[in-house]
Amino acid sequence: MNYADSLIYLISSLIAVSAFYIQGQEFIVSMIRGQSVQSVLIAVVAFIIAWEERSYDFIILGALIIILRAFLVNYFLQKRIPKQKSYIYEGKVNLSYLFLVDLIFIVISVFILYSVAFSGIVLHSFLENSGNSGVLVFPLTLFFQGLFLIASRRTTFTQIIGYVEEENSLVLFAMFLLPIPIIIEASVFLDVLALVVISSIVVLEKFTHEPVEELRG
């Protein structure tokens, strides 16, 4: 195992750890910052792959990720938080319970999905053990953590962050598997940005989500 491989594994595991960090936060600003840290880590992985494979596409991808996800999404979300206290602090977050349920969710989903479906995939990329597609566990874990974040929280901001986390996991997945043409990736990023902008308009009006009687059934 050469250095680049272990470095990529390490950084990918840090990405998963950052998703747990976001899960356990009560303050919304910390969540937004955690998400931008996550995007920067993904960009670092892109740069490492670019250096290993000597391709320019990944450098552009990494730069796009940093600009669009780490900066712009961050900027839009932070601009939209009004300064009232009720918008900044989420409320009682039962961290240990959430972590445990999150872990169970990840283990079940990732292992079922992985062992049933993905184990036969041969990675085309540079990783030395290209017969083993094990590194795909990381984006899958991140995807399900994003889903769990959306499902477990009530405030709109947190759900937006959960969605961005899901999209991050898709980018990571595409990077490990085979790079999608840049034009498509760019459109996906712009899509996500537009979604965040739209959501931030909605979030001004509607902050928490309790069950509504009219929408039952």
Added chain:
Amino acid sequence: MTIGNLLAVLILLIPSSVGIFYRWRIKEASIVAAAIDLALSTIMYYFRPQTGFFFVQNITIIFIMMVLSVHLLSTVYSTRYLRGIENMGIREPTYYLLLNLFTVSMIFSLEVNNYGFMWVGIEATTISSALLLITEKTEASLEATWRYIVLVSAGVAFAFISIILIYYSLGTLSVSVAIASHPHSRIIVLAVSLALIGFGTKVGVFPVHTWLPDAHSEAPSPVSAMFSGVLLPTALYVLYEVYEIEPVQQLYVWFAVISIVAASIFIGYQTRYKRMFAYSTMENMNLALLGLAAGGPLGVTGAILLLISHSFGKAGAFYSSGNVLRFTGKKNIAEINGLGTSMSYTSASLLLSSLAVTGTPPFGTFFGEFLILAEVLSLRMYAQFIIVIIFLATAFISVNYNITGMLFNGKGPHNERDRLMSAISVISSVLPLIIGIFYLVVYIEVL
């Protein structure tokens, strides 16, 4: 550039250019743009674009024409519908701009020859239609908007995984190339199955359909009509294009059947008419999915016929509901009585459209369902056939019971204040009847 390509590009550009008129007469501009677009699409039937950036088959042309017709009807309807709303979440010009962008993104998803761009188009429809849902700003509509955004985006993100897998194993994202090659690998099967959950969120497959009734019931009626009539069929078209790479028939058929069962059960205990119609949309969409998955000439023809008739019929149903809501101000079925006497045109269109969407002969939906079920039977899927028949009958009874309860109980004073809205709803409800009779005369007689 050939005429076909030029037409395809123009169809995309014209509605988006309505934004120029944002400050001045955007309503008239959108109506004119919709009419021109419809004309251009009929011309495009004869001059197809080359398969390159665009990929337009016969089915696609039919879908495009359907999208543009319902768009035209909705635009005209909105001019009157928006008059009475007190608490508007977005301003009127924004509404029209978003409506046009919504249509452009749908046509983009239909026309383009690239799975990645199709995905982007579907996401763009979510973006452009999200703000349309808060036109009537209430607590429930804000919640419905948020649920729509989050659930659909989270679900469609699944579809992106399948697109990545398709690219990985085929090396290309072009739809025409992908369908022409016949790969048989586990990864493609996985991709197609994931797409069922992913794009199926937009189509209304159980269990990821949960945004559907909320969004349809809280949106303004013309927007609901567009959702039911064109957004879901567009998503179904994209799903079908993925399905054609490697038909995973059993999975799709069973999911369609389960969704039909779920929809019929949910219809049974609805208390609000718009939500009831939303579940009926889910049922019809899954019937069309069943037809497309069963395949064969009967299945596909039946599905297309069902989709066209259903679009107009459901649009008519939602226009009528919009009339009812606008004129009586009530959302519950139980609270509304005696529409037959108080609103004659609306009640006629309501009855016609509810018969249309539940599959009554001689409406086009009946023939569509008939062909689909014939195909299912010819594939010897007896269990699915029996289940579907039973639950279609259940839904038929539930919907029509509720509607006739609204129409024929009691009397009321004449309440129909706006002629144009009623006219649109009547036109839209009669179209399935015309389609059905046309099919009966032209095709069955030949057979």
Added chain:
Amino acid sequence: MTPPLNRWLNVDVVTLLETLTQYFFVILSAPLYAGILAKLKAMVESRNGPSIFQPYYDLLKLFNKVTIIPRGSGVFFKYMPYVLFGIYSLIALIIPVLVPVPIYLTASGDFLSGAILFSLATFLKTTAAMNSGSNYVALGASRAMSFNFLSEGTLITVFIAVSLLTATNNPYTTITFLTSNSLENISLVHIFSTLAFFMLFFYETGKIPLESSGLQELGMIDEGLNYEYSGKLLAVVKWSSYIKQYLLGSVLLNVFLIPWGLFSTSPIFLLDIPVMLAKWSILIFIVVIVETSLAKLRLFRVMDYLAIAFTFSILFLIFVEVIP
């Protein structure tokens, strides 16, 4: 192994010496570390502090005092401290706390059984404490039990972690493996398991930020279990907790943090004693820094802290499945 010198006794003198050295070193030097820690902490806080041999003086004093047993207590209460001491003595021979090669009685249990013996000891201690029938002790016992479900999961998982690096559950192999392939030290398994065990060490040995020292009942988790003991029994219980601290810290040092520096051949293994003292001083240094800069966590936060440690341990289990 050198051939047995004394054939008719069938005993390998070197191994016997190693066993005895290890056992007595563990037993006798365990209170020393607590003393050094207290003195160092006091020095940082600009106090004079007790002498480093104070725990020994305390134990001697307690041995000479009268043992009082509450009226409602049962049989467990009287005899449990000795059983506890016995368990910890057994663990002292199973895991690599002084000598990096197996000695006599090491084969009586592997590494995972070491973890389970720790859990057994905790369970017995809690049961015995509950057996005394006092209210304060019940409070401490309920707290201890409600946190233990997370900490024991982490403990067992971390102890399994050594097997993930070398495919055997033998910690001695791990030590050799880690010293010979230095690159493995930054592998994912190693880093995460070290982190998890480090966090766990603070909980199991009752340090700030998890448990306040002294006899304030508000924060007692582990201390609460000692509340009703007195005299000889208290001395044995306290000694056992010092031994436990030494054992856990030594595993942390020898297998996870700093696997280098231990000698195995005779008679150089006697050099292991100053090496262990040196390693322990590093650990004490780190502990002092943490203890004097953090405040005690509120009780419900302790659960969060343990959940984080547990998450790390499960995470590396997931990841190591797929990373070679």
